[in-house]
Amino acid sequence: MNVRVGALILVAAAAATALTGCGNGMGAKLTYNDTEKTKITDIVLSGGSGDVTVTTGSASETHITRIVRSDGRDPAKSYQVSGGTLSLDTTCGRNCSVSYEVEAPAGVKVGGELHSGAIALVGVGAADVKVSSGDIRLERIAGDVTARATSGSIDAHALSGAATLTVTSGNIEGLELTGGKPLTAEASSGDVELHVLQPASISARASSGNVELIVPKGDYQLKNDTGSGDFTTDLRNIATATNVISVRVGSGDAKVMSF
Structure with missing residues (x-):
């Protein structure tokens, strides 16, 4: 179950290069704040370009902040929940990338691979991660x-x-x-x-x-x-x-x- 708890923020840049990390025509930054009520036990990372930070808290729900950089189009949801597994994809289409800031329940395990981006894991239960550039x-x-x-x-x-x-x-x-x-x-x-x-x-x-x-x-x-x-x-x-x-x-x- 997903609950939208924050407002969508759209910042249009005067030029595509005005935003750090936004090239190839990407000139907009959109921020989404979501809450997943399902208890997440595993997080799986994938995608081309974007950063992922995972911290943990005492609550059973998971808070997800998505920072989307695109050419201005509103992308589809770039994460999925199946059972207790949250899959985060930092790719959301042409000229589009996503970074995540996630607060998950204590003990969550994190795995997966990013092509380009930074990974920060604080207080998680276990980790098996790889990044090609970052x-x-x-x-x-x-x-x-x-x-x-x-x-x-x-x-x-x-x-x-x-x-x-x-x-x-x-x-x-x-x-x-x-x-x-x-x-x-x-x-x-x-x-x-x-x-x-x-x-x-x-x-x-x-x-x-x-x-x-x-x-x-x-x-x-x-x-x-x-x-x-x-x-x-x-x-x-x-x-x-x-x-x-x-x-x-x-x-x-x-x-x-x-x-």
């Missing part, structure tokens, strides 16, 4: 996370579950990673920086860039493979330790330090 921000996610960016960076904060973070061209920064679950971070061209608050197994790779890990004091197996760079650590290699820290850099330095 950045990914992940914050306070309780469950497992898989995030891939072809051209863009990944910024992760306060993740509690296992995480696999991969970028082709960009940096990976993970701060206050709290769960003690396995972490994998790989950058083909860029730096990897992880700050882990509980002992965990970590695999960090940078083909062209630096790796810096900050971990709690404890027992770790240490494995490192540095090509033309240096490896620095203040930890002892404990061959029988449960947690394994594996670091590999092709062209760059690697540092593993404790606190």
Whole structure:
């Protein structure tokens, strides 16, 4: 069930280039505010060009703000609800793109892929997302996370579950990673920086860039493979330790330090 709770806002630009991100004849910005009463448990992303932000709240309903940029025509609804799944499409036709700001129930899972745009997920239950061109921000996610960016960076904060973070061209920064679950971070061209608050197994790779890990004091197996760079650590290699820290850099330095 859908309830329209906001007014449609239409802003006509004097020229198509007057709006940020509106090219190819797109000269209008339309904002819709909708509420879905059906409890959403999963969100699926798809589309060509547009940003998606998902946060969570205590209510069982889902609030959806759609920011549509088009050539002035009123597009059809660009999202669908089937059962407990909300599908968000950032493509709405020729000369038309949609960005979303969604507040969903706690525990919602987010998956899918965008071609061009930024993804920001805050407080969701779990995530498996990919973007070809754009950045990914992940914050306070309780469950497992898989995030891939072809051209863009990944910024992760306060993740509690296992995480696999991969970028082709960009940096990976993970701060206050709290769960003690396995972490994998790989950058083909860029730096990897992880700050882990509980002992965990970590695999960090940078083909062209630096790796810096900050971990709690404890027992770790240490494995490192540095090509033309240096490896620095203040930890002892404990061959029988449960947690394994594996670091590999092709062209760059690697540092593993404790606190």
